[in-house]
Amino acid sequence: GRKPLFLFLPGFDGTGVSAQTQFEDLGRIYEVRRLQIASEDRSSYDDLVRFVCSYIRGWRESRRRRRQENSVVLLGESFGGLLALGVALQLQEEEDGAVAGLLLANPASSFLRSDWPVTSQLITGLPAALPFKDLQLSQLLPPLRDGQLGGLADSSLLNKTLGSLSYASIGSSLLLSRALDIKTAGDLLEVTRGRLQLLSESLLRGDVAGGVGDLVKDSSWALDALLSILPEETVRHRLKFYLEQGSKRIKDKLNVLKCDVIVLVGSNDNVLPSREEADRLAKEIPSCEVKVIRNAGHLILDERTNITKIIEKSSFCPSSLKKDVVADFKMPTDEQIKNAIEKSSTIRKIFSPVFFSIDNSTKRVVRGLGGLPDKDKNPILFVGNHQTFALDLTFLLSEVLQEKGYLMRGLAHPFLFRNVQGVPGVTGQWDGDENVYELFGAVPVSPRNAAKLMKAGEVVLLFPGGVKETVPSRDEKYSLQWPDRSEFVRLASKYNATIIPFGGVGAAEAFSVLLDVDEVDRLKKSPLAPLLPKFFNGYGNRMEDSNALDSGSWSRKENQLAERLRFPPSPVFSPAPGWELSRMYFFFGEPIHAGEFDTSSEEAADKAYERVKTEVEECISYLLRKRKQDPYENVLVRSAYETLNARQAPTFEI
Template identity: 30%
Template sequence: MSLLINNLESGFNYEGLVKFVEETIRLEHASSPNKPIYLVGDSFGGCLSLAVAARNPTIDLVLILVNSASSIERSQLQPLFPILEAIPDELHTAIPYLLSFVMGDPTKMAMVNIESRLPPSLKLTQLSRNLIALLPCLSSLADIIPRATLLWKLKLLKSAAAYANSRLHAVKAEVLVLASGKDNMVPSRDEAQRLMSSLQNCTVRHFNDNGHTLLLEDGINLLTVIKGTCKYRRSRKRDYVSDFLPPSMSELKYTCDEVFGLLRLATGSVMFSTLEDGKIVKGLAGVPHEGPVLIVGYHNLMGLELNSLIEEFLREKNIMVRGAAHPELFWGKSSSLATFDWHKVFGAVPVTAKNLFKLLSSKSHVLLYPGGAREALHFKGEEYKLFWPNKPEFVRMAAQFGATIVPFAAVGEDDLLELVFDYNDLKKIPMISDYIKESNRDAIRLRDETSGEVGNTDLFLPGVLPKLPGRYYYLFGKPIVTKGKKEFLKDKENANKLYLEIQSDIENSLAYLLKKREEDPYRSVTDRTAYRAMYSPIHGVPTFEP
C-alpha cells in the first residue's frame, strides 16, 4: 500500500487516496463478496486503512495496522516539525538520512535472511556486507525525498491522522494492531492501547525490540503473526478447524531453534508408547497413525509438556496434533496472550464441543486435557494429581466417530521448576489478589459449578523458579478402540466406567514414569550435554529400559 501511495502522491490529496483505495476494495468485494479483504496499513497506511474501513462498514475487512501514524500529533518528533519547515534547502540533505535512523534499526534490517545457525564469525561477515550495501541507500534518500515532498508528506500525515481519528467510532472491521517498543517516530505502544479501547474488535501485539519499520526488520513474518492471532479466515465466519494453515518449514525451524530452543535442550524429552499387546517401546509406534485419535492426558504445570509433544509427533510420525485449548487464549483481549500465539500456529483450537466434533469428523489427532487449567495451574503439593470433571465429557464424543482414545502421562515439571507462589499464596497479596479478580471478571468459563473444582478455576500466572533441569518423560498408554461401540457407550454407566478406566490408566502411567526415571543415567542436563557432545544429537541420548 505504501508503494501505491508514493506513486500517486503528486496527483492526489488525502481524500483522493482514500477514494482510490476504496474503489479498489469495492471492486474486489464485488468479485468475491463472501471472502474477507486484508488491508495492511504501515504507518501512514494505518490512517488510510482506518478511513477506508470507516467509510465501508458493510464490507468484510481485516485491518493490519503496523505502527499506525494515527498518533502523529503525539509523536516524539513533534517539536522538530516546525524546524523542518524552516530549515534552508542547503541543509535539507541531512534530514532524510537522520530520519532513516529514527524510523528503524539498520542493524535489524541488515540481519534479514542471515541464517541463524551460522557460526558467529560468518554472521558478522554477512552483517557487515549487508550494512555496507544498505548505507548508500539511506544516504540517497535526500534525492528521493526533496524538501517540498517531505513538507507535503508531513501535511498529508497530519490530515490523515485527524481524518482517521474522527471516524474511529464508525470502524466495524476486525483490527490487528502491531506496535513496536522502540518506535522513535510515533508512540506506537500507547497508540495500540488507545486503539484497542476505541475500536469494537481490536487485537494488539507488541514487538518490544523493534523500531518503526517493523516489517523490514529481521525475525518478523507477517503471515506467522496473522496465523498466531487467528486472523486468517476464508469466509466471513472463522472456522478454527478448516481455516488452519499447517506451519511451514521455516516456522517449524524458527520455533524449535529460537522460540523453544532452550526449553527443548533443557527437557531432553523422551517418548514411550504401548503396543496393542501391552509392550512398552521407546518412540511413538504404539500411537495409531490413522485418525481419528483422541489423545487424553494430564496437564503439567503451565503446560510445559506441550512443545516437545507436538514437535515429536511432527518429527517421528509427520502428524499435526491439534490441541484443544482454553478459549480465553483465543477470545481474550489481553496483549500478553501473545505468549501462546505459537500454539495457535501449531494447530490449537478453542476447546468447544463443536470444534471437537469437526476435528474428529476430519479424522484428526486431537489433544485433550479434561483437567484443563485446574491441572496446569495446580497448587503446591498437587504435582501429578488429576483434577477431572464429574462427567465423561469426551468418551461418547469419541465413540460417535469411532475414534481411538490414547491415554498419556508426562512427568518432569518438578525437575524443571519450583512452584514458589501458587493461587493461595497470590490471593494473600492485596494488589495481586485484586489484579487476579479483575482480570478474571469477564474471563470465559468452560464449566459451571456442577463440574466440581475444575469448573471454578481462575486464570493466573504462578510464581516459579527454575531448577537445574532434569528430563521430561512421556508414556502413551495402550490404545482404546471405540469403533463399533457407539450404542454401547451411549449408556451413561458404560461411558463412565470407561472414563474411570482411562483416568486410572493415566495415574498408573504417571506412577510408572516417576519410578522408572530414577533409573535414567542421563536424567540430569549435565550428563545429557556431555553425552551429546561426544556421541549423539538430542534425540539419540539413551534413557532407562522400559
C-alpha cells in the first residue's frame, strides 16, 4: 500500500509477456501493474490513453486520501512507448508531476518514419488477393484417417483458411527475421536443435509418424499463436487506430513534455529505426536520456536489461532505492575487474604505459609503483593532470589496483553519470553495460562527496583542471588548467590525508587539433555556417546541454565548483596518424602529508595549494624531458619489439 506505481504498457501484441522477467525485481520497490489488450479489443489510441489516465487518476486519488506514496512510473515497449507518451502528455495538462518518469523501450513513435506503413499492407493485403483464399486447410488435404494427421490432429490450423495461413506465414516469417538478434537467434537455435534431436531419436526407434507429428505440432504452434493473438482484423485495426493515430496525436507536442524520460534502444533493432528515433526524442524532449543496449534487437526487456538498476540511477528513483555513493559502494568483483582490464587490452597495447614513483628510503625515481604508500586508516588523495579525452583513466585505475591493491575513487564530472551521447572520449557508459566509472567507485564531484570520501578514509583521485584539461587547444598541451585556488588542500588537511602529486603525458599526441576554439567561433559566424557538417553544431549543442546538469545541484558555497563544471568551448579534433602515437608515461611524486599544512588563513592555504600544483608540474616536466631518451617511445619501434619478444618494451634509463 505504500509503494509507488509501476505501470507497464505492452507492445503491438498487447500481452506484455516480453517484460515478464522484470516484474519480480521491480515488485520489491513498486506496486507493479501491466496493461493487457485482448485481440478482439477495438479501442482506439485515444480510448487507451483515456483508460490508462483514468486508472492512474483513480490510483493516485486513493493514495492521496490515505496520505500515501502516489508517484507513478511508466514503462512502454514499442507501441506501449507511443502510448506512454500520450498518457504523460494528457496527465500533465491536469496536474504537474502526475507521472514521475517514463521509460521507453524501442518506442513505436517512429512508426510513420519506418517502412511499416507499406510493409504492413503486404502482410495484410497479399493473402486477401490469393485465389481460393477462403478454402480451409482440411479441404485442401486428401482424405486421411485420424492416425495419419499426426501433429495436425490437435491443431486448429485444419480449420483455418488458406488466406489466414498465408497471412500467418508471411507475418511470422517477417517478424521473426527482423526481431532476431544474437541472443534470441541463439535461443531459437537451441530450441530447434533440441526438437531435431527428439526427431532423430524417434526415427531411430522407427516411430516416424510420431516424430514427424511432434515436429509438425511444434511448428504449427507459432502460427496458431499468431492467429490467436494477432488475427488479420486486429492487425489492420491496430495499424490504423493505434500506431497511425497515436503517431499523429503526439506530433509536435514532445517539446512540452515535463517528466524525465529514459529511452532504451537495441543497437541492432531491425523492426523499427530505434537508434534514429532515440536521437530525435533526445533533441525534442526537454529532459531525455538515451541508453543503447549493445547487440540487442527489438526485444530488449529480457535478462540483458535490468530496469530496476536503470531506475536506481535515474532522477525519478524512489527513496527506497536511493543509495549513498560512498557508504553503499561495493568493490567490483574479481570477474568484473578482469573483464574491465580485458576490454582495455587493445588500447594498452597501443600506448604501452609505463609508471614511475619515488622510493621512500632512497628518494630516487624507480620504475613501478613501489614508492606509493600502503593503505591505512587515513585517506590518500591522488592529485594530477587530466589527459586528452581522459585516456589516462583506464591505466591509472587498473595499475594502482593491481600493484597496490586499492581502488582510486574518482571525483568525476556528473556528465559521466548521465549517459549523454555524442561526445568523443567518454564512450561506453550509454551502451547498457554498467557504467565503468561507477563500477570502479567514481562519484559525482562535489565538496560534499569529497568530504564523505575523505572522512571514510578512502583513496581519492582528483583532477583539479577537470574537463578543461581533456580538450586542450594547440598551445595547452600538458599545461595545468587549475582554478586560482582550491578547497581540496583544506579538506586534505582536515582529514590528515596523504597527497600524492602525479603527472601523465602521452595522450595529447593521439589527436590533432583541426580547428582551435577561436577558429570554430569564426567559422560558425561566417557565411559558410549553414554548410557546416552537423558535427560542428551537434557536438557543441550536446556539450552545452550537459551544462544543465549543474543547475540547481549546488549550494551557494558550491557555486564556484558548479561554474568550473561547465563544459568549456572545445577545439575540433581528429585522430593523429598511427605512426605519431606516443607512449604513455605516469610519474607519481613524493607523498605530501597534508596534516602538516597550515590552512589557518586563506593565504596559507593558497601557499599549500601552490606547492601541490608545482609538484604536479615538475612530474610532467620530468616525463616530457625523459621520454625523449626512450628508444621505444615511437609506436612502430615499440610494437615491433613487443610483438617479437612477447613482453613490454623497456623504457628510458632512470
